[in-house]
Amino acid sequence: MMQQIYPVASHSYAYELNKDMQFAAAHYVPAEEAGKCRKLHGHTYFANITVAGDTLDSAGFLVNFAILKQLIHERFDHSVLNDDTESFSADEPDRFPTTEAVARTICEIVQRHLDGTENRARCLQVYLRETPTSYCIYRPKAGIAHA
Structure with missing residues (x-):
């Protein structure tokens, strides 16, 4: 994969x-507004996952790359x-x-x-590219529990 530059998630973690x-x-996408995307189609998604924390685990990892x-x-x-x-639903727009x-x-x-690991690192950001010209960045708000 070619090296890419991703937006940086601001934080004060050591790692x-x-x-x-x-x-x-x-x-x-099961919504009338989705236009052509209402039909089954495929993508090669490119993802970048950002994990941060202050403590390494007993193997010296923040998190093992292979696990991600x-x-x-x-x-x-x-x-x-x-x-x-x-993960997804055809009935709830938030889960399309x-x-x-x-x-x-x-x-x-x-x-x-990460919540089940000894060092409890945090997933700060997911950068997901769906096409060469379209991507999304998701950053969870601090203190909000996720499903």
């Missing part, structure tokens, strides 16, 4: 880790996002598999994992 990955997935890839790539690569009914909702979902999945 910041960024993991780039890509996955191929199909989706459709496993959490996201293995779940979404070569899938139809709409079929993941744990739009770029915004996919970025938020990635953040929530990563944070659930």
Whole structure:
């Protein structure tokens, strides 16, 4: 993957880790306003996940890069996002598999994992590129619990 420059999430943590990955997935947006996107179509998504914290774990990691890839790539690569009914819904607009909702979902999945670790790092940002000209950045608000 080519090196890219991502917007920086402001924080005061000692460590910041960024993991780039890509996955191929199909989706459709079940809303009249979505136009052509109402039809099933696919993308090669490029994601950058930003994790930060002050303490390393017993292996010397903030979080193991391989775990981040496993959490996201293995779940979404070569899938139809709409079929993941744990993450997405055809009835709730906030849970349609739009770029915004996919970025938020990635953040929530990563944070659930981090919440179970000894050093409890934070997922500060997910940058998700859906096409060469369109991307979304999701940054959870501090203190808000996620699904």
